[in-house]
Structures are given as structure tokens and as C-alpha cells.
Amino acid sequence: MxxxxxxxxxxxxxxxxxxxxxxxxxxxxxxxxxxxxxxxxxxxxxxxxxxxxxxxxxxxxxxxxxxxxxxxxxxxxxxxxxxxxxxxxxxxxxxxxxSQPRSDPERDHWHGPSQAPTGSPESARRLFAMTRPIVGTLVETYLRHRGITNLNDIASLRFHPRCYYRPDRDEPTQTWPAMIAAVTDLEGHITGAHRTWLDPSGIDKAPIDTPRRAMGDLLGNAVRFGVAADVMAAGEGIETMLSLREVMPNMPMAAALSAAHLGAILFPATLRRLYIVRDSDRAGDSALEWLLGRTQAAGIEPIALSPRGGDFNEDLRELGIDALRALVRRQISPDDVLRFMQC
The missing domain is CATH 3.90.580 (DNA Primase; Chain A)
Incomplete structure (x- = not known):
């Protein structure tokens, strides 16, 4: 070997x-x-x-x-x-x-200070630094089209008007507008980035084979909305967590970006209750099962939040915000209804 x-x-x-x-x-x-x-x-x-x-x-x-x-x-x-x-x-x-850099023969022997290895945390930080706030951009259009209107205090999401996209290593590079999400560790340091390439109309993702890709160090880290203390919610997708945030705007939340990474997400030392936001599929069931064991071993109370459809963004779009609020209200702790749910 x-x-x-x-x-x-x-x-x-x-x-x-x-x-x-x-x-x-x-x-x-x-x-x-x-x-x-x-x-x-x-x-x-x-x-x-x-x-x-x-x-x-x-x-x-x-x-x-x-x-x-x-x-x-x-x-x-x-x-x-x-x-x-x-x-x-x-x-x-x-x-x-x-979540390591992918091999690139043209960069294998590069040690200069001005370039970061493709896919590395440093490359992710540089990409995020090239973005701008989402207000008035295609990202805002895209999220509102998915029923997400609470766009306050989400500094982890930014807009890039011409983000590079390469379908394959042997194919030419394209550029598309993109929603860029910062992946951070528990101290708030950027360790990676997630790209969602968008159609120029803003109403959907770009018409490409893989409109979502992540880069950098992802394992244990997440896209975060708010700073967690004793209570937080964690799930897979960005849109899923933003949909849940529509009815619990003050609860800290984290999007791990995949079921495997959700199962491996790291907990703040102060955490006492974790809402595990599951997707309705086999991978979501596996992530839930794994997190139930990890939280219980750490002395953290786990509570599963289950959508009626495939995920909470689907519920928000198809059922409406009032039905989503009622669905979530039935599943969370009574203390957190008073503390986090929007009246």
C-alpha cells in the first residue's frame, strides 16, 4: 500500500x-x-x-x-x-x-503562498470572502420561492454572482450565480463552504448535474444559524433548517449538509437538549438512530422532529406556515414552545 x-x-x-x-x-x-x-x-x-x-x-x-x-x-x-x-x-x-482537498496533479507540488489547494478550508474561506449579503440578490429570490421569508441574522449565507462550476475534471469550467454557505466549527471558525448554484431567474437551482457541492472540512461542523447554548436543532439541509426557523426564529440551528455528517455533528459543551430534525428516508432514519445514541451517552436529551412529507421545506411549501407551526408545536418540549415559538 x-x-x-x-x-x-x-x-x-x-x-x-x-x-x-x-x-x-x-x-x-x-x-x-x-x-x-x-x-x-x-x-x-x-x-x-x-x-x-x-x-x-x-x-x-x-x-x-x-x-x-x-x-x-x-x-x-x-x-x-x-x-x-x-x-x-x-x-x-x-x-x-x-472533506480533504481532491487530488489535482497540477497542484500536487505547489507550495506558494498565493494559492490555496482546491477544496481546502483556506479555499473555502477565500470563496466566502468574495461574496456579498443576500438581501436583494438571487439567493433571496430563491429562498422566498421556497417559502422562506425570515432572512434576518443569517450571516452564514451569502451570494456569489459568478461562482465557478466544473462538471468534470476533463470538462470546461462554467460560471453560475450561487448561494454560498459558511461551514463553521463550534468556535465559529470557517472550515468549509457549501455551494448551491442557482438558475439566473432565481426560482430554482441551476440546471446542472450537481447543483450542490461542499468543500473544506465538514465532519463534525455545520452551517449555523445562531449560537447554540443549552438547546439547539440540527438537521441535514439548509432549506430544511431555514423552514423550521420560520416557526422557531430564535432557536439556534445547524445544517450538517448530509445524513452522514448529521450523525457526526459535534455538540457544544453547554448543550442539554438537541432537536434532531430528520428527513423521511432511510438515511434520515440512520442519522436519527446514531444521534440518539450519541446524545444519550453525552447526557443530552434528544427529541426527534419529524416532517409530514419528505422534509420540513416540503411541509412549509405544501401545507403552509400555520400547519407547519402546529406540527412542530406538537413535537417540541412545552418549555421550548414558550421560549422559541413565534406567536
Whole structure:
């Protein structure tokens, strides 16, 4: 194994359960192992992935298939579950998961001070610095079209009029207007950025293959709306959390950007109650299950918030704000109804 592969495998092993929940989603945790049918994510119980290492051998991330005697590490899991053949593609996918810069041969040996590696936290900070407030921009049009009207105090969202978009490494770069979201750690430092490219009309996302992409260090971090103390809500999508904010404008909220990252979100030391905002799909169920265990182990009260449709933005658009308010009111603590819900 090359030093690059060994380093990636080691970093993946530190997040073994998150890797398994994303790439081996047909399995489940059993003690210190993830159990699934095989490395290609078939349902079953013959393959075991060690989730936690020991002082003597048996490191985290190693797996064995008792039915076939196959064995390997988490790079093999990514390769087989995603159907990848070339190691560069496997490494790129691993780096995407770890929120590391993607490999770029033209930049591999660059050490100058004026450029930041593509996809790095520094690159994300520079992108965010090139943006402007969303008031009066296509971002405001886009959010209002999705039923989101409370745009006060959301400094984590900005507008870029000509944000670069590259469909593939071999295709020419395009430019589209974009909503840029700052991903921050618990201290408020920008560690990454999330881009939502927009149609020039502002009424929808841009008509491109992947209109949403994230960059930088995402694991444990989030797009934040307000500063959390003892109570906060956390979910996947930006629009989902902004929709919930329409009826609880004073509750601190965080968008982790994916189910896997939601399951790994870090909690403030002062947190005593976490509202887990789930999407109605299998990935949302997995994130909820994982966070229920993590919060209870940390002495934090978890409360699940479930939409009637696919997510809370869908509920806001299809049911209206009064129905959304009633739906949320039934699910949150009575103390927080008085504290956070808009009259």
C-alpha cells in the first residue's frame, strides 16, 4: 500500500462507523462491529467491520467476510460499494468523504503562498470572502420561492454572482450565480463552504448535474444559524433548517449538509437538549438512530422532529406556515414552545 493510500485508510479508520453507515447502509452496528452481507453493501450478516481498534492488533476499519474469506480495509469498502476501478477515483471519493482537498496533479507540488489547494478550508474561506449579503440578490429570490421569508441574522449565507462550476475534471469550467454557505466549527471558525448554484431567474437551482457541492472540512461542523447554548436543532439541509426557523426564529440551528455528517455533528459543551430534525428516508432514519445514541451517552436529551412529507421545506411549501407551526408545536418540549415559538 502506498503512503497516500495508507494515510487515507488510517483517516477513514478513525471514522469507521460513519464510513459504514454511508457506504454499507444495508448493514447495522452489532457491538464493536458493523455487520452486513458483503463489501458491495448486500444485505446480510456474513461480513464484519471492526469499528473500534484495540491496543494489540485488530485495528479499526479492518473487515472480514466469513462467507468468502475476503478481507480488507475501508478503501476496499469504498471501491466495491461504489463500483470504482481506478485508485484515483477511490482516493477522490475517500477524500470527499473526509472533506480533504481532491487530488489535482497540477497542484500536487505547489507550495506558494498565493494559492490555496482546491477544496481546502483556506479555499473555502477565500470563496466566502468574495461574496456579498443576500438581501436583494438571487439567493433571496430563491429562498422566498421556497417559502422562506425570515432572512434576518443569517450571516452564514451569502451570494456569489459568478461562482465557478466544473462538471468534470476533463470538462470546461462554467460560471453560475450561487448561494454560498459558511461551514463553521463550534468556535465559529470557517472550515468549509457549501455551494448551491442557482438558475439566473432565481426560482430554482441551476440546471446542472450537481447543483450542490461542499468543500473544506465538514465532519463534525455545520452551517449555523445562531449560537447554540443549552438547546439547539440540527438537521441535514439548509432549506430544511431555514423552514423550521420560520416557526422557531430564535432557536439556534445547524445544517450538517448530509445524513452522514448529521450523525457526526459535534455538540457544544453547554448543550442539554438537541432537536434532531430528520428527513423521511432511510438515511434520515440512520442519522436519527446514531444521534440518539450519541446524545444519550453525552447526557443530552434528544427529541426527534419529524416532517409530514419528505422534509420540513416540503411541509412549509405544501401545507403552509400555520400547519407547519402546529406540527412542530406538537413535537417540541412545552418549555421550548414558550421560549422559541413565534406567536
Amino acid at each position: 502506498t503512503s497516500s493510500a495508507a494515510d487515507l485508510a488510517h483517516r477513514l479508520a478513525r471514522e469507521a462507523e460513519a464510513v459504514c453507515r454511508l457506504y454499507l447502509s444495508n448493514g447495522r452496528r452489532v457491538g464493536n462491529y458493523w455487520q452486513v452481507g458483503d463489501v458491495r453493501n448486500t444485505a446480510g450478516r456474513s461480513m464484519f467491520v471492526r469499528l473500534k481498534g484495540r491496543d494489540r492488533g485488530r485495528p479499526a476499519g479492518k473487515w472480514t467476510d466469513a462467507a468468502t474469506s475476503e478481507h480488507g480495509d475501508l478503501l476496499d469498502v469504498i471501491r466495491e460499494s461504489c463500483g470504482l476501478a481506478d485508485f484515483r477515483d477511490v482516493a477522490d471519493e475517500a477524500r470527499r468523504f473526509l
